[in-house]
Amino acid sequence: MHRGRRLTRTIVGTVALVFAVSVPAWSQQPSAAPPPLSQADQTLLPQIYAGMDLNRYLDQLRNQFVQLDADGDGKLTQQDADLHALMEKIQMRTVSLTGVLRYDLDGDGAVTEDEARRGAKYDMRGQLALSRLNASGLGIEEQIERLVRSVMALDADKDGKVTIAEASYTSRPDVTRAFAGAGLSGRASDAVKLAPSGELSLADYQAEGEALFRKIDSDNDGKVSQQELADYRRKPEPPDAKVRSDAAAAAQKRLAEQAEIARKKQEALDAERAACALPKASDTAKVVLLSAYQTDALSSVTIGSQDNEVHAGRVEIEPGSEPLYVVIASYGPTIWQFSGAVERVERLVMTSSRTGPNSGDARQPSLVGATGIPRDRITFFSRSNCLSYFSEAPSSASLQASGVVNNATGKRPDVVATKYSVASFSIPSGKIASVGDQRQPLIIQKSQGTLNIIGNLSNVIVQAGPSRARDEMERFYPGGVIEIDPNAVVASAPVAAYEVLPSQAGLVQLLAKGLLTQNRSGEYIVRQKIRFPAGLAGAHSATFLVMRGAPYPDGDPGHSCVVLEETGERKGGGACR
Numbered sequence: 001m002h003r004g005r006r007l008t009r010t011i012v013g014t015v016a017l018v019f020a021v022s023v024p025a026w027s028q029q030p031s032a033a034p035p036p037l038s039q040a041d042q043t044l045l046p047q048i049y050a051g052m053d054l055n056r057y058l059d060q061l062r063n064q065f066v067q068l069d070a071d072g073d074g075k076l077t078q079q080d081a082d083l084h085a086l087m088e089k090i091q092m093r094t095v096s097l098t099g100v101l102r103y104d105l106d107g108d109g110a111v112t113e114d115e116a117r118r119g120a121k122y123d124m125r126g127q128l129a130l131s132r133l134n135a136s137g138l139g140i141e142e143q144i145e146r147l148v149r150s151v152m153a154l155d156a157d158k159d160g161k162v163t164i165a166e167a168s169y170t171s172r173p174d175v176t177r178a179f180a181g182a183g184l185s186g187r188a189s190d191a192v193k194l195a196p197s198g199e200l201s202l203a204d205y206q207a208e209g210e211a212l213f214r215k216i217d218s219d220n221d222g223k224v225s226q227q228e229l230a231d232y233r234r235k236p237e238p239p240d241a242k243v244r245s246d247a248a249a250a251a252q253k254r255l256a257e258q259a260e261i262a263r264k265k266q267e268a269l270d271a272e273r274a275a276c277a278l279p280k281a282s283d284t285a286k287v288v289l290l291s292a293y294q295t296d297a298l299s300s301v302t303i304g305s306q307d308n309e310v311h312a313g314r315v316e317i318e319p320g321s322e323p324l325y326v327v328i329a330s331y332g333p334t335i336w337q338f339s340g341a342v343e344r345v346e347r348l349v350m351t352s353s354r355t356g357p358n359s360g361d362a363r364q365p366s367l368v369g370a371t372g373i374p375r376d377r378i379t380f381f382s383r384s385n386c387l388s389y390f391s392e393a394p395s396s397a398s399l400q401a402s403g404v405v406n407n408a409t410g411k412r413p414d415v416v417a418t419k420y421s422v423a424s425f426s427i428p429s430g431k432i433a434s435v436g437d438q439r440q441p442l443i444i445q446k447s448q449g450t451l452n453i454i455g456n457l458s459n460v461i462v463q464a465g466p467s468r469a470r471d472e473m474e475r476f477y478p479g480g481v482i483e484i485d486p487n488a489v490v491a492s493a494p495v496a497a498y499e500v501l502p503s504q505a506g507l508v509q510l511l512a513k514g515l516l517t518q519n520r521s522g523e524y525i526v527r528q529k530i531r532f533p534a535g536l537a538g539a540h541s542a543t544f545l546v547m548r549g550a551p552y553p554d555g556d557p558g559h560s561c562v563v564l565e566e567t568g569e570r571k572g573g574g575a576c577r
Contacts, residue, residue, distance in 0.1 A: 039190070040208050043208075044061075044208060045232075047209075048216065048229065049224075052224050053223045054213055057209060057213055061205055062206065065202050076192050077199050078198065081192060084183065088183050100154065103116045111151060111161065111167070112161055113152050116162075120148060194208050203255045207252075211243050214246070214247060278347075278408035281346075282323055286414045288324055288326045288430070289402060290328045291328070291417075292331075292421065296434060296478050297311065297477055297481065298481045299481070301484050302502070303492065308354075308357055309535025311335070312334065312482040313336055313423065314337045314423065315338045318428065324428060329351050329387050329388065330351075330353075330368070331352065336370045337371045338371065345377060347379060348378045352384065353384055358556070366384045366492055367492060368492055369495060370489070371484065371489055389401075390418055435479045470508050476504055476539075477503070499531055500555070503533055503534065504533075525547060526550050527547050532554070532556060534556065537559045543561045546563070548566050557572040
């Protein structure tokens with residue numbers, strides 16, 4: 001029933017629109033005859049209300065200007081008003097045709113009086129039923145008849161049918177005149193009159209509005225009160241030359257500031273695009289996308305800083321003649337060692353999410369490197385967020401990464417290979433080797449109270465009690481430490497041999513040299529000068545006890561806990577464990 005009432009109101013209103021067009025509220029004048037208004041007052045005053053501040057008013061003018069600029073060229077001319085008028089005619093014609101021809105019950109493209117009456121009764125069936133129950137049906141019947149007469153009044157040739165051409169009110173001069181000045185076309189035309197040259201810019205439009213606002217704002221508090229608005233309406237006076245000059249200068253300054261902001265944003269966008277740009281792949285190249293969270297092994301050399309934990313992995317290029325465009329993404333800093341048919345690689349692109357010790361800054365380049373590929377065939381992104389790593393394919397992350405590669409290289413990846421932790425990739429087949437996969441699985445069987453352990457026990461680490469560096473190293477880095485010649489690495493930052501190997505490998509190294517010892521709780525005792533191994537964060541963190549007389553270690557302890565015997569002070573980034 002409610003839907004019927006809404007539909008009826010829509011139909012009645014649509015047909016009524018054909019004969020009487022209301023002037024929008026914003027263009028209506030008060031009932032009391034005020035003094036004559038200037039063009040600026042007629043155009044801009046209706047948009048100022050009590051309580052409005054200047055900034056909000058200027059924002060409103062800017063939004064209106066954008067709306068009135070029909071062709072989007074940044075200026076208002078009569079052409080904008082004409083374009084709005086054309087589009088409004090089309091819109092009005094569509095509304096009229098829909099409102100009238102919805103009664104074309106037999107679909108012959110014309111509406112008869114009987115069809116109009118039957119359709120109107122259908123639309124108003126709910127009201128009819130209620131009115132009959134209340135014995136007030138005459139009012140509804142009269143509404144139906146008025147609607148039918150309104151529809152049939154469009155029958156210009158009086159043949160008893162309203163055709164498509166007759167239903168279009170744009171063919172009626174009286175209706176077209178009624179719409180003149182209404183809608184965006186009228187508002188655009190009024191705005192253009194503010195410019196003697198017939199061409200109005202945004203700065204000019206806002207300057208006119210600001211001058212009027214300041215004239216009304218008699219106490220100069222940046223807001224228009226109800227009294228100030230009423231006073232101005234009683235005695236409208238154009239702004240004097242100084243007010244207009246100040247408003248024009250403010251508008252130009254505001255426009256210049258906005259242009260500068262837009263310029264800086266565009267420069268930043270252009271810089272980001274340039275930072276993530278890649279050479280296009282050749283027509284015959286096969287694009288290979290590889291990704292991993294980490295590799296199974298650590299590198300013996302670091303990139304950028306002694307405090308960076310760098311992994312190492314291998315990429316075997318299989319024999320073939322087809323050029324390869326290789327893109328590798330990882331989470332941690334990694335050096336990839338290429339071997340095999342390396343002459344097939346036409347381009348190598350590498351990236352990682354980490355850009356520094358235990359951190360990642362999207363504005364900084366990734367920490368990555370490679371051996372076996374000439375420098376002139378290697379490309380590094382200038383930012384670390386150009387391409388994100390993924391550890392499963394297909395996945396949302398892998399699809400997004402493939403899209404980035406496609407946009408940058410001009411070709412979608414032919415091969416996508418990934419694993420959480422890898423020892424090596426073979427391409428272009430996409431085969432992955434992992435040290436963990438090479439180990440025989442451990443099977444535990446229990447039958448009638450007896451526990452049988454079957455498997456290669458040499459690969460089983462049983463840890464009970466305090467943590468031990470070598471055990472943890474084998475667990476975290478089953479591929480060990482790969483010896484790499486720093487002079488053979490092409491990297492995104494300087495490469496150097498580690499003074500102390502990273503993470504648990506460094507702890508093992510310091511213990512072997514006698515520079516560290518452990519107590520029964522597994523805490524590391526420092527009695528002489530050392531350097532913290534890089535990467536002691538999260539599960540890799542440890543507890544260090546710096547004894548009296550021993551200098552505080554160099555480097556970054558990460559999330560490790562450091563306790564000084566001299567003062568009992570606790571340092572470091574994590575809790576003691």
